[in-house]
Amino acid sequence: MPNDKPRRFATQFATTCAVSALGVACLVGAVSADTRTAVRMAFVGASTDLAQRFAPEEAGARVVLGPGGADVRVAGDLMDGVALQVANLLAAHPNVRRIHLTSGGGLVEEGLALGALIAAHQLDTYVPDECASACTLAFVRGRGRYLGASGRLGFHAPYEAGLFGQAFPIDAAPERAAYRAAGLAADFTAEALAVASDDIWMPDADRLIRAGAVTEVVETDRFPDSTLDDDDSPLAARAQVLRNLPILAQAEPGAIDRIAAWYRDGYHDGRSEADALGGMRAHASAHLRGLFRRADDATVRAFGHATLTAMRAAQASDDSTCEAMAGGDLVAIEEALRQAHHPVPSLAALVAQALRQATAAREPTTAADAEAARPRRHARHLAVRCGARIAALRQVLEGTGPDAAARLRALLLDDTPHAVAAVAVP
Numbered sequence: 001m002p003n004d005k006p007r008r009f010a011t012q013f014a015t016t017c018a019v020s021a022l023g024v025a026c027l028v029g030a031v032s033a034d035t036r037t038a039v040r041m042a043f044v045g046a047s048t049d050l051a052q053r054f055a056p057e058e059a060g061a062r063v064v065l066g067p068g069g070a071d072v073r074v075a076g077d078l079m080d081g082v083a084l085q086v087a088n089l090l091a092a093h094p095n096v097r098r099i100h101l102t103s104g105g106g107l108v109e110e111g112l113a114l115g116a117l118i119a120a121h122q123l124d125t126y127v128p129d130e131c132a133s134a135c136t137l138a139f140v141r142g143r144g145r146y147l148g149a150s151g152r153l154g155f156h157a158p159y160e161a162g163l164f165g166q167a168f169p170i171d172a173a174p175e176r177a178a179y180r181a182a183g184l185a186a187d188f189t190a191e192a193l194a195v196a197s198d199d200i201w202m203p204d205a206d207r208l209i210r211a212g213a214v215t216e217v218v219e220t221d222r223f224p225d226s227t228l229d230d231d232d233s234p235l236a237a238r239a240q241v242l243r244n245l246p247i248l249a250q251a252e253p254g255a256i257d258r259i260a261a262w263y264r265d266g267y268h269d270g271r272s273e274a275d276a277l278g279g280m281r282a283h284a285s286a287h288l289r290g291l292f293r294r295a296d297d298a299t300v301r302a303f304g305h306a307t308l309t310a311m312r313a314a315q316a317s318d319d320s321t322c323e324a325m326a327g328g329d330l331v332a333i334e335e336a337l338r339q340a341h342h343p344v345p346s347l348a349a350l351v352a353q354a355l356r357q358a359t360a361a362r363e364p365t366t367a368a369d370a371e372a373a374r375p376r377r378h379a380r381h382l383a384v385r386c387g388a389r390i391a392a393l394r395q396v397l398e399g400t401g402p403d404a405a406a407r408l409r410a411l412l413l414d415d416t417p418h419a420v421a422a423v424a425v426p
Contacts, residue, residue: 061103062230065089067270071098071126071223074114075230078106078134083113090121098124099142100226105133108158112178115141126218127151128226128273132200136213137175140182145215146222153208154200155192185211221274228267237264244277245284247334250351255287281331288330288351293413295354297405303350304397304408308390310336315386322386326393328412 061076063085072089074082090096099118105111111134118125118141125142132154139145139153147153158172172193179189188203188211195201208214227240238260242249248256259280266276292303307325310333314322324332334347396407 065093067224067268069093069095071100072096073100073226073229075102078103078110082110083117086114087117098126100126100128100229101131101135101139102129102229103131103135105135108134108174111135111137114138115178118142126223137178140179140184140213146218147214149217149219152202154202156195156200157193157197183212221272224270225267225273225276227273232267234260234264241280245280245331247331247348247351248284250348251287252355259283285328285330289328289413291351291354291358294358296357299350299353300405300408304412306337306347307333307412308393311390313340319386326389
């Protein structure tokens with residue numbers, strides 16, 4: 001929580017004393033407490049002053065209007081000019097009712113100015129990811145203060161940055177006044193500002209609600225997606241897809257780009273984060289099923305054994321996930337195998353193998369392939385318990401007849417419910 005106003009109370013002599021060889025002589029020769037204090041203050045003032053003068057210019061947060069003009073997105077450091085950008089957007093779009101904040105902090109004055117704007121316009125505040133340091137000064141001024149289920153608020157004492165990376169504590173009166181004016185409990189405020197400036201305190205949601213810092217913790221389906229607030233370029237969308245679905249790293253690059261485009265379009269349209277992730281998973285599973293449909297029988301059988309391992313791992317804890325796997329959710333299968341430390345060949349290796357086979361075959365995509373590759377969400381859920389599904393898959397994998405591979409493909413890769421009903425019986 002750096003302060004953007006450098007302490008400029010050092011004289012020219014004190015500045016020289018503090019940052020040159022003469023400074024060593026001053027420190028060594030100082031004998032009284034008053035002199036030592038004066039020299040220290042001179043060093044702090046000179047260090048912070050020079051840090052301001054020679055620090056590279058830092059880019060401030062990205063400030064954009066959200067879909068439909070209902071909210072403003074602020075993502076990045078709260079540096080000079082961020083509050084002014086927000087003010088300009090609010091003046092041009094009076095229907096804004098909420099501001100999304102994703103920031104690790106910045107300048108105290110900028111956080112206070114942004115908080116004043118939020119209060120004046122009676123905006124709700126929402127943190128989908130993280131809001132720390134100076135960002136919290138803005139967040140707590142919201143009329144309604146919403147924290148994402150995986151979001152975090154971080155607090156510590158304010159400081160001024162020195163020339164050599166030091167963090168010099170400063171008076172926290174402005175921050176204390178802002179927190180108290182926002183209604184935060186006195187004991188919480190005291191604890192937050194007692195945290196060292198080079199440390200961070202991230203209280204849990206219950207403590208934040210009790211202290212009055214947060215109104216409500218919300219799930220990812222409550223507000224429009226904010227995962228691309230800092231960068232909504234096609235490259236950033238692609239990176240987000242791969243971050244959420246690492247199994248796609250082995251898939252066709254064109255398929256990844258199509259999923260990223262769908263995800264990016266939804267972000268611009270105001271799709272919720274929950275729907276975005278669900279859709280990405282459905283698109284990914286549809287593409288991967290298409291790859292395995294064109295793979296040879298040995299690869300499909302290996303995939304069947306991997307699926308069986310994943311379903312057994314999920315059976316004890318989550319019957320619905322087990323059903324999703326039986327319905328062809330390859331993302332759920334990959335996640336379960338990764339958590340269970342499934343031995344080689346991993347699902348990623350099988351995907352890469354299926355891709356090589358599909359590429360070598362060079363088969364044109366038919367209308368039936370295109371229809372089968374359409375994303376679906378567990379369309380094959382039947383009133384069959386996970387244990388029965390596991391038994392059916394195990395029975396098919398044990399088969400050695402000429403139709404064993406066809407039955408396995410029907411069970412795992414066919415998108416038609418009747419095919420599953422014919423195989424997956426208790």
